[in-house]
């Protein structure tokens with residue numbers, strides 16, 4: 001199976017691998033493709049049993065070398081005004097191809113797979129690992145499943161290039177992401193009698209206000225003492241994007257629920273905010289609730305989306321990518337990615353991939369053919385490096 005990047009992209013886009021659907025068909029296709037080239041690989045299942053990650057190695061299976069990392073899941077298309085079939089790659093002849101995932105990030109995946117024959121021919125002295133992960137868009141558990149394998153003795157690459165859309169610029173930083181789900185349990189009484197009840201809505205309002213104040217404190221500190229360079233904004237942001245609670249205007253609300261997102265800058269730990277928040281709840285909020293009714297209280301659940309990616313002092317991945325692209329400017333991105341997880345696992349990591357993030361997740365998502373060409377050229381250079 002000798003296929004171009006564009007032909008492979010056409011095949012990959014045709015699998016509707018929305019994060020919570022199954023990706024078995026795509027994985028079967030890629031497995032056949034790898035087998036046809038005699039490339040050894042492993043399929044690593046996700047906990048959900050419906051999604052799978054692929055880890056393939058071209059060249060000698062020795063420590064060092066590079067990992068090319070791309071996710072194969074895509075965001076949903078439901079409710080978006082697509083003018084073409086999202087799961088059919090459309091070439092309108094305008095220098096772009098359209099389809100869900102064309103930019104984020106099956107374009108990179110396709111370029112990597114298309115480069116396999118060249119990798120095999122080059123006589124690699126250092127391995128090129130190909131890591132195609134599931135579930136990047138929601139939990140990033142695909143990357144975690146692969147990292148667990150490194151911990152259990154898989155040969156670990158020394159550097160990683162995550163091909164998220166960056167217009168083939170060398171991106172050395174992204175923010176991290178944590179999410180907190182807060183559930184406030186009140187005590188329901190008629191509002192005419194509200195002092196013997198606990199309003200979950202009133203409590204939620206206080207907590208949300210605390211979160212906003214914590215966010216504004218970070219902003220004020222950064223404005224006074226300087227934020228993290230290159231990031232805009234250069235501080236960790238806290239935000240509540242969703243809430244609901246209560247059942248009627250004249251009942252103290254029994255339940256309220258809201259969701260907080262925390263976008264951390266490199267060097268800042270999302271867990272710090274969770275601890276401060278929990279401390280505030282347990283010492284200042286909950287005792288007063290429980291004094292009115294013992295069943296009232298607050299529960300929180302948090303999820304680490306992923307740590308931030310920071311610039312490494314003399315990072316190998318950055319050095320190599322700068323040499324190959326000629327890009328010497330500093331770029332950071334506002335979106336979260338798997339790169340922070342791989343860096344945290346001790347692998348020198350940057351982001352460099354085709355397409356512009358502005359097209360990601362959009363209806364009529366597209367990528368320029370010239371971006372795929374640039375990525376092909378980048379990979380050809382990388383292969384040369386690994387064969388030298």
Ligand SMILES: [Zn+2]
Pocket residue numbers: 071104105136164
């Ligand atoms: Zn992505």
